[in-house]
Amino acid sequence: MILVADGGSTKCDWLLLDEKGEMVLKTRTKGINPAVFKVDVLKARLRENEDLVKLIPKVHRVDFFGAGCGTESPRLQLLQILQEFFSEAEVNVDEDMTAAALSATNEPGIVCILGTGSNSCYFDGEKIHMEVQSLGYVLMDEASGNYFGKRLIRNYYYKTMPKELALEFEKRYDLSADTIKRNIYREDNPNTYLASFAEFIFTAEERNGYFYKLISEGIKKFIESRVLCYKQAQNVPIHFIGSIAYFSEDIIRDVAKPYHLEIGNIIRRPIDGLIDHYKNNIIKAS
Numbered sequence: 001m002i003l004v005a006d007g008g009s010t011k012c013d014w015l016l017l018d019e020k021g022e023m024v025l026k027t028r029t030k031g032i033n034p035a036v037f038k039v040d041v042l043k044a045r046l047r048e049n050e051d052l053v054k055l056i057p058k059v060h061r062v063d064f065f066g067a068g069c070g071t072e073s074p075r076l077q078l079l080q081i082l083q084e085f086f087s088e089a090e091v092n093v094d095e096d097m098t099a100a101a102l103s104a105t106n107e108p109g110i111v112c113i114l115g116t117g118s119n120s121c122y123f124d125g126e127k128i129h130m131e132v133q134s135l136g137y138v139l140m141d142e143a144s145g146n147y148f149g150k151r152l153i154r155n156y157y158y159k160t161m162p163k164e165l166a167l168e169f170e171k172r173y174d175l176s177a178d179t180i181k182r183n184i185y186r187e188d189n190p191n192t193y194l195a196s197f198a199e200f201i202f203t204a205e206e207r208n209g210y211f212y213k214l215i216s217e218g219i220k221k222f223i224e225s226r227v228l229c230y231k232q233a234q235n236v237p238i239h240f241i242g243s244i245a246y247f248s249e250d251i252i253r254d255v256a257k258p259y260h261l262e263i264g265n266i267i268r269r270p271i272d273g274l275i276d277h278y279k280n281n282i283i284k285a286s
Contacts, residue, residue: 001016001017001018001019001024001055001058001059001060001061002016002017002059002060002061002062002063002278002282002283003015003016003017003055003059003061003062003063003086003089004017004062004063004065004271004274004278005032005062005063005064005065005066005271006065006066006096006099006269006270006271006274007031007032007033007064007065007066007067007069007096008031008032008033008066008067008096008115008116008117009031009033009036009067009068009116009117009189009191009192009195010030010031010115010116010145010192010195011028011029011030011031012028012029012030012031012032012045012066013026013027013028013269013271014026014027014028014029014049014051014052015271015274015275016055016059017275017278017279017283019283020279020283021275021278021279021280021282021283022279023275025051025055027049027051027052028049029045029046029048029049029052030045031045031116031189031192032045032046032064032066032078033066033067033068033189034066034068034069034074034075034077034078034081035067035068035069035071035074035136036067036068036188036189036191036192037188037189038188039077039081041188042078042081043081043085046081046082046085047085052085055086056085056086056087056088057088059086059088059089060088060089060090061089061090061091061092062082062086062089062090062091062092063092063094064078064082064091064092064093064094065093065094065095065096065098065099065270065274066078066093066094066095066096067095067096067116067117069093069094069095069096070095070096070097070130070133070134075093075094075095078093079091079093096113096119096270097111097113097119097120097121097128097130098128099270099271099274100112100113100121100239100241100270101121101123101128102270102273102274102277103241103267103270103271103272103273103274103277104123104239104241104264104265104267104270104273105123105237105239105264105265106125107125107236107237108122108123108124108125108232108236109122109123109236109237109238109239109264110122110123110227110230110232110233110236110237110238110239111123111128111239111240111241112222112226112227112238112239112240112241112245113240113241113242113245114143114144114222114240114241114242114243114244114245114248115144115145115241115242115243115244115245116144116145116146116191116192116195117134117136117137117141117144117145117146117191118140118141118142118143118144118147118222118226118242118244119134119226120132120222120226120227120229120230122230122232122236131229131230132225132226132229136191137190137191137194140225141191142218142221142222142225142226143215143218143219143221143222143244144195144244145194145195145196145198145243145244146191146192146194146195146198147218148195148197148198148201148214148215148218148244149193149194149195149196149197149198150194151214151218152169152197152198152200152201152214153175153180153194153197155214156169156170156175161210162207162208162210164207165204165207165210168204169200169204172200173197173200198244201214201215202247212251215248215251216251216254216255219248219251219252219255220255223255223256223259223261227259227261228259233259233261234260234261236262237262237263237264237265238256238261238262238263238264239264239265239266239267240252240263240265240266240267241266241267241268241270242268243268245266245267245268246266246267246268249266252266
């Protein structure tokens, strides 16, 4: 059986497929990102999932697609961890952009991830091509969860957030300066911490167009820096993957119009789209 994983900084989804490509099991662990988490944390997150432990003798192949795996050093580090854990299986590790592309389309297009972090690629129908190397949540990640989390915190402290929203925001989160600075500068995975604030955008009541303006500004920056950098942008569909994209679909379509971009599929979780890819392209061919 084949175990397929889609890993991010916040969570990692795992699918077990049988010899016909049918899903036998679906499970989830905490985030698996080798560029963010230490080795002992990654190993612990695998061990604490009972479903995965039980699958060790049954799985003959593990295909892991994840954030942080686009750089060789963390990719090889995770490969070693997974090979040790799934000792009876052939293990492959690839970046999350590959999973996003395979789940979104079989045709040429630009594929974008808007989740905890953000990224984009051009997919030629077979391989992905990256025009810009991602430098992570500090320098890039426009329109991602951690980008919007930072914007919310800054707006709250600069007092540019509508007063009613600010009151609701401070009731829901611990916004003391000490807490925020400790989590960002001293605790592990600050990108996930920042992204946790983005939920407020999609669960609080819109006031004075504040959320629309916030999201549209982020999407505009993303399109200008991570979509228009591809010469194919005006000629192929632009697909979006991830929770931020899924809940911002209407705004994405609005912001894209002046750029004359064709918006394609918008998918919340790439792991579900991977089932069809494996059934039609991997298992049938084996």
